[in-house]
Amino acid sequence: MPTAHEKEKMVSQKLKCLGKEVNEMIDKKQGPFIELPVRTLTNVYFDPKSQTIKLGDKTSQRQFLNIAHTRKFMQTVLVASEINKLVEEKVNVSIRDLYYALKHTIEGTNENTFEEQSESDPVIEDLEASIDLLREELHLTATSKGIIVGDMKIKDGKDTIDLNKMGSGGWGVPSNVEPDRIEIKDLSADYILFIEKDAVWKRFNEDGYWKKNKCIIITGKGQPARAERRLVQRLNHEFKLPVYALMDADPWGMYIYSVIKQGSISLSYSEEKLATPATQYLGLTTKDVDTFKIPKEVTIKLTQLDIKRINEMKSYEWFKKKPWQEEFDRMKEKNYKLELEALSRKGIRFITQTYVPQKIESKDFLP
């Protein structure tokens, strides 16, 4: 495991290498270009080996002397150079900070280096994909929303944080959870429960579920940020903890599950480091309605958009497995979806005392 310092040196080397190549082309009086991976859909695929969404091998050249590329070429060099500065100064900034730090009028012209953040963001992604590093490793922070508790400690800089003593709150997951920054210690848990919703996470925390059942509970408060996904991947890879996802029985909840498990198309170039293919879908499912005798009043009729999304998801390669196809068909046939909170109709603690324990006991998961 490289230290933070070794990691920074490595990142800096990769960036300098990119700059050196450009310099050499100029010295040779060659039109300089940067070779970048193609990030369009045509180059994205589901890799059966890693079981994640991945970026293919296609690359394209961004050429300084091609007038259609010149502005982007200039921006790419600027961003690479600024990131190198951040890494050398050991400072982490948001992608919005980076945009503002670089935005200026080019001397002697009326031209700004960037007009909008929508110009600098894709350049950052190009570089991430090109040098195969996470944005966080480039010292760029992303918003993180998640909270986590459980029987483990986190060593983060000089601080050691006891995640089993967080009261009714939780530890706010930081943006960068790479091994050189965040050390996981004294872990004593049998599995991870990845909970879609904050309100449901609070139920599991208040009921002390994680203490009684020796597990980690984490929520991304909706679609999780990169940091929550990366941390769960580390817990799974480094400590072999199974991951169970607890989501609404609706297209949105199931989509979030698929992002946790195999990643998203928009982050395909980083998914090997973010996705956790071992994740299993604990629930909720429409099948649960019969199994747990959930009253029909708390189900919600599907909208046209729901049906459209279900049909789309049915066609995704990673949802081709029979149990998922059956679940999607059942959902359409019953014409309803339901939320985790609907289980409150069976009693406020039904979800922590009956539903989840029974599902885990009977291993009643979707793949």
Next chain:
Amino acid sequence: MPTAHEKEKMVSQKLKCLGKEVNEMIDKKQGPFIELPVRTLTNVYFDPKSQTIKLGDKTSQRQFLNIAHTRKFMQTVLVASEINKLVEEKVNVSIRDLYYALKHTIEGTNENTFEEQSESDPVIEDLEASIDLLREELHLTATSKGIIVGDMKIKDGKDTIDLNKMGSGGWGVPSNVEPDRIEIKDLSADYILFIEKDAVWKRFNEDGYWKKNKCIIITGKGQPARAERRLVQRLNHEFKLPVYALMDADPWGMYIYSVIKQGSISLSYSEEKLATPATQYLGLTTKDVDTFKIPKEVTIKLTQLDIKRINEMKSYEWFKKKPWQEEFDRMKEKNYKLELEALSRKGIRFITQTYVPQKIESKDFLP
């Protein structure tokens, strides 16, 4: 300070009292009704004494025998009774859980108690306003998004959480931060910095600003939730800590400031317990552009909507003070707004090393 147990007894008494009155009316063969505060705009005002937005004295009767009220009367009694159960069982649930827990088809009819959560939420608000208690005191949780660090400890149940040892993350503020739940200990800070944006909060945390400057830093990640506002009010009231707000120089940032300071119309019935009138506006302002020589490239042109919002805010009673009127006029005249991240143009650490220290040193605040 009442203990959690005493508080619960008090809440339960208030609810039972409401039920008793209804029972007595029925015993007297009177058409039962519940007297509730009017929560429309006509009954909301800015109270110069408490310096918060408040609900007036107007009430109206919700009558069982008035066919236009019957459904709402039934719902009010149901919600009051369920809340009493929650309080007696010492369990906290989300308002969505409450909705589902109560949703059922009334025996012998095709009528559901509630069709949508939009029916139960206003009833909860009626009860909060009626018995003058916060939703959290009624054992209802709201989403909280905020994170906090600083030189203080939190005693929360059996756990004592050291907010000066949170690493690069922070403590996720829980929903209920009432004194009977959350005890503030070993506080050693001179002021609170209430930061609008998560990315900016991360800058202040990474730079160790709160350690060097003996302060608490908190963010609500945009518009803060009730919990963050309540916690800041407690820190201000109980420990006399000044509160400085650090927001974007735009109508949205300034509006968030006004909610922290005097509250919002929609929560008027709770603002005495949520708002912190002592809050001062540290920045950002358009005046800062000259004072700190911020390059014009990083300002953003106002939209039509911005101008509309500025004109609305200019007319609010709490923005009538001269410095605010001048700020709004300047904003319109210069025709720009700017974000906190724009300060990164002056250097990534300009905001923590120069801007905020200088503003505090010179007490250059807006009221």
